[in-house]
Amino acid sequence: MVKRTSFEGDACPIARSLDALGDWWSLLIIREALFGRRRFGEFQSKLGMAKNILAARLRSLVDHGILATAPASDGSAYQEYVLTPKGRGTFPILVALRQWSEEFDDHPEEIATILVDREKGRPIKKLEMHAEDGRLLTPADTTLKPRPAPRRRSA
Amino acid sequence: MVKRTSFEGDACPIARSLDALGDWWSLLIIREALFGRRRFGEFQSKLGMAKNILAARLRSLVDHGILATAPASDGSAYQEYVLTPKGRGTFPILVALRQWSEEFDDHPEEIATILVDREKGRPIKKLEMHAEDGRLLTPADTTLKPRPAPRRRSA
DNA sequence: GGCATATGGTTTTATAATGCAACCACACAA
DNA sequence: TTGTGTGGTTGCATTATAAAACCATATGCC
Known part of the structure; x- marks a missing residue:
């Protein structure tokens, strides 16, 4: 290496x-x-x-x-x-990995567990992306922008 | 190894x-x-x-x-x-990784791009987890259950 | 206290993965 | 036909990973 x-x-x-x-x-x-x-x-x-x-x-x-x-x-x-808190903040990443496996794995029957809503015991929905105003977004509805330059010192 | x-x-x-x-x-x-x-x-x-x-x-x-x-x-x-399609299905994973970095990185000013809603040009909201009935869930609202055994042959 | 054992690692040694650079085959251009 | 760009493969050198052995401290038990 x-x-x-x-x-x-x-x-x-x-x-x-x-x-x-x-x-x-x-x-x-x-x-x-x-x-x-x-x-x-x-x-x-x-x-x-x-x-x-x-x-x-x-x-x-x-x-x-x-x-x-x-x-x-x-x-x-x-x-x-x-x-x-930073560690607990990885939760969505793990959920996304889990859901990807659930949706696309070639042998989903080998997956042992499902993530459920504790109150109802029902599977949770897929993670969703929303705009600021609440509209549901698909990947095609998004794009990357350069990050605005930070102001050098707070005015 | x-x-x-x-x-x-x-x-x-x-x-x-x-x-x-x-x-x-x-x-x-x-x-x-x-x-x-x-x-x-x-x-x-x-x-x-x-x-x-x-x-x-x-x-x-x-x-x-x-x-x-x-x-x-x-x-x-x-x-x-x-x-x-399986490859495009990784999109939420990448979004989750991106948002984790945006939220917890020690030097967020070094991040060059932001993911925005194409229509409005505004940053997208954080990924959300929802129950089947639509309730917003926190990690603590979820739990793991064993996957129900698949029926051996469709009855 | 004193001995055995569990806990939480470090060290040693092997093999596999990574990375750089050099090489090679084919497509395409002049 | 000679040259160049694209799309790789083939050597090494170096690093990361893993299994097993080893070790220090804690703890349990008498």
Whole structure:
């Protein structure tokens, strides 16, 4: 590799996101964290991954402000990894990945779980894109614009 | 590695999605494809990636049914890579990644573009989750249920 | 306290993936 | 027919990943 390319300085927000969570394990670790896992051993046993790379990923996620280490919680002197608001903010990404799989996977019968509305127990609707005024948008209804330059100092 | 772990047989739909597009480049290639790029050289120059890994990724995306090779299009005898419906279905994933970056990035001023409603030119709203009956849902309003067993043969 | 064991990692060593550069085949142009 | 652009493939060198071994500290139990 000579060094796996980093997207950190890229101007594209998608690339910037992938820089933080675009590897094989990060999003799955976050998924487990959203399920309430907090301990090193929980992640390791649920995900079945090597401990060294779990350690590396946890460090990276902490560095990116997605997880934070909490000193205790249940009495024991061990450490815990908890989601920050930034970490919890990945929820729509996971939902989008899930729905893509549900819609397009070649073997959907192998998917074990469905995401439901807790109150009614019914599957949730597909994620929708809306305009500021509420109109439902398709991809074709959108376009990219250059970001307006920030004012140098607040006037 | 001994072999990078594949999530292909995993029961979790998120893992299954990541198996197809969870590496460093695939989603960026799809992003370019959504912008209308079709040719090998276009992807290579826009993404600035090594040609051998671009070739490998394109092959993988074609194998996963995300891209398809089209024989021509503009007269020349070369090949093109076009998105399938499955490929275009990744749009919400990219939007979710973009919005996460816009909301939580440490240096949002470095983000060059904003996604706008084509008609009004105004930024689109955040992706929303809704129940079947239309109620707006937060992550806490949702839960996972085991998928109902498929009926063995249609009765 | 003292011993066993669980927890939470780090180190070692192998193999696979990545990246750069060089090379090659074919299409197309002059 | 010679040249050039497009679309790749083929070497390496380097890095990331993974499995297993190892280790330090905590905790449980007597």
